[in-house]
Amino acid sequence: MIYLGIETANAPLSVAVVEDGNVIAEIVQNNKVTHSNGAMPAVEEVLQKAKITAAQIDAIAVSQGPGSYTGVRIGVTIAKTLAWTLQKPLIGVSSLQALAANASLYSGLICPLVDARRQHVYTALYEGLTLEEIMVDTHESIDDLCIKLKAFARPVMFVGTDVDKYWETIEAQLGHLAIRAPRAIDLPRASQVVHIAMAQPLSTVEATHHFVPQYKRIAEAEANWLKEQKK
Amino acid sequence: METYILAIETSCDETAAAVIKNGTDIISNVVSSQIDSHKRFGGVVPEIASRHHVEQITIVIEEALAKANMTPNDLTAVAVTEGPGLVGALLIGINAAKAFAFAHGLPIVGTHHIAGHIYANNLVQPMEFPLLALVVSGGHTEIVLMKEHGHFELIGETRDDAAGEAYDKVARVLNLPYPGGPHIDRLAHEADEAVKFPRIWLEEGSYDFSFSGLKSAVINYKHNMDQRGEEIIPAHVAKGFQDSVVEVLTAKTLRAAREFGVKQVIAAGGVSANKGLRTSLEETFAQEGIPFYVPPLHLCTDNAAMIGAAAHYMFVAGVRGNMAMNGRPGMELKTWV
The missing domain is CATH 3.30.420.40 (ATPase, nucleotide binding domain)
Incomplete structure (x- = not known):
């Protein structure tokens, strides 16, 4: 096929x-x-x-x-x-699932992220390895996203070319739990x-x-x- | 050369497809209008137009082929409006046309929207050259001289608002529903009196137009009446406005027709559906002894049949597009021969 x-x-x-x-x-x-x-x-x-x-x-x-x-x-x-x-x-x-799939060998949480302008992103959340959907595709502010992710208290890998744009905010909010995916899989x-x-x-x-x-x-x-x- | 062209048009708020034989015969002509979706916004919203196009595009193309009782194998080429228009809207037609042409190994032709409006006339009776076209629509007010198929010479154009744009704005001042053109036309027809508004002729000998001054005159008139606490009579305002537009359009078209010694005068574009304008042009050119034509209403508004008619002559002249074709929102009307 x-x-x-x-x-x-x-x-x-x-x-x-x-x-x-x-x-x-x-x-x-x-x-x-x-x-x-x-x-x-x-x-x-x-x-x-x-x-x-x-x-x-x-x-x-x-x-x-x-x-x-x-x-x-x-x-x-x-x-x-x-x-x-x-x-x-x-x-x-x-x-977003297609983007998350690039990072599927990671064992923590995977957060694909696409800039939607005005401090908003298109995003979702997947379990690593299984690619099980934890948060459905959504459009929300980067601040709200960070608050939600913080509640998981688990490492999150961020993937996508637009991650850099919001990295400062993400790192400030999540600290060492925030992991930047290798750029080769962006x-x-x-x-x-x-x-x-x-x-x-x-x-x-x-x-x-x-x-x-x-x-x-x-x-x-x-x-x-x-x-x-x-x- | 015998051609069967599948034509696609999505430059504004109509999703349209047609099959045209030899640039003259309509085999099928399908138009899906979105006007009801835009009414509540008082005008066409580009993003909403694009969303509708992507919902309708394959349905409309399939219907055009089904009504023509044709399969892709029966077609000579695919034509699509390349510009001008709303870029997001154009892109739906263009990418559908490219995908369809690629799937069946058909050549593709990118057509100019206004060339299409002019060629709508060729679907009614053969165009004869030299020919003068008055193009009037929501986005255009132009006088175009054609010496042969595919030759376009811009004689005059609007320097600010298009005629249709002025109609829409005046309709808003008069609180008429969108689209306002037909309502102004109807009110003007019913009126027995007209408010006197200026005629904007521009400098001596110019074939260009200007409608923003006229539009301001209508707004000022309403404003002054409001200040004095007097009610305006919408029908009288409509007639005053329409009389001014029609008189200037008719006079400049007539002068150009005489100067260039044309064999035919045609009107094209959405505003050429306007009764007041049609009647004035018909009477003027009947007196002048120059054949005047205007397509039936369904070929004046946006449609794909007109794109297929123009594309036939482009195809025969060897014009071809390719898979990299992009939308050209500001595309100029250029000679293709």
Whole structure:
């Protein structure tokens, strides 16, 4: 079974071809090329490297968010269009779980972290080794996150390119319990997206039309409108 | 060359797909409008538009193919609006188009949204050159001269607000629901009197437009009336405003048509659905003896059929996009031949 994996939820880009669990080819980059510019050429390139055609893909796995609205939408749009038109199953995976999977050899807690601006992050919490979900994907302030993590009184490994931005706060709050993941595993990998997807049931092709990003936040205009209504 | 082009358009708040034969025949034309989702915000919210596009995109493309009774193998190429428009919205259509084209090994053509609006006319009767196009929409007010297919010369454009933008703002002053254009048009039609507002002609001989002064005049009028404790009569304001817009648009288009000796004048874009403008242009060019055309309403507003019509001539001229195609929110209308 051949999977195409797509990960464009944040600034880094990754695409991979995974056959029966083996990674055949993978592209991972964080070079400031926009996803609209770079994602489809990367899909084309990774299939070439894996020596397969689009028609040979058996299923598509995509990082469904949360993350950059536009980034998530580009990955989801490409994935759902390919899945629909090639009539293949489409599986969505949490962008945070995919990032946490990079650190899965760690035995403490794993906290994937993505900057959502204004001192807020997209984050979750996983148990090391098993990748069991401890805290679901959420959007919250870095201060609230630190308070929650402190309550566990266990070492936490932080993973992601945006960790550095908040490291001072994290270290001040958690002290020696805060562990910075090695930078080599900061970039999300489409092969991880596929591996997580492989543990999930295959979707029906009809479900593809209704596949949408997991933003974890309502649009700002909508939030403001709701606030107005309450007044 | 016979072509069947699957066209996709997501530049603003309509998710649209169509199959067009030879740049002239509509085989299918599907538009999913989001207008109800944006109404409560009083205008199009880009983030919400993008979210809707990603929900609708494959459904709309599938419906366009199903209505055309076609499979990807029957297609010659895929066309998509590359710009101008809301960047987040454009990106959905562009990435869907690229993924679809890649999956089936089809060539892709990136089309200019305004070229599409102009080519909507080609779906009704053949365009004849030289041709003058008056493009009026929420984002554009332009006079374009075309000497042949794919040749565009910008003769005049707005220096501030687009005509449609001015309509929306005046509608807000009059407390009319969004989108305000049709309401102003209706009120103006019903009115027997008009408030006198200025005509903004700019310097002698210019084909450019300016609507921000007119918009301010309407706002000032309302403000002065409020200060005096008098009620405005919305229909009279609507007629006064529309009369000014229509008179300037008609007069400049007529002068340009004469100067360039065109064989055809066409109107395009959402505001060309406006009855007051249509009637004025029809009467003026009937008197002048120059054929004037405006597409039916459903081809004036955003749609993918018009993108497919323009893309046919681009495709025949050898224009091709590639997998790196990006959204171009500020894309200029350039000659492709």
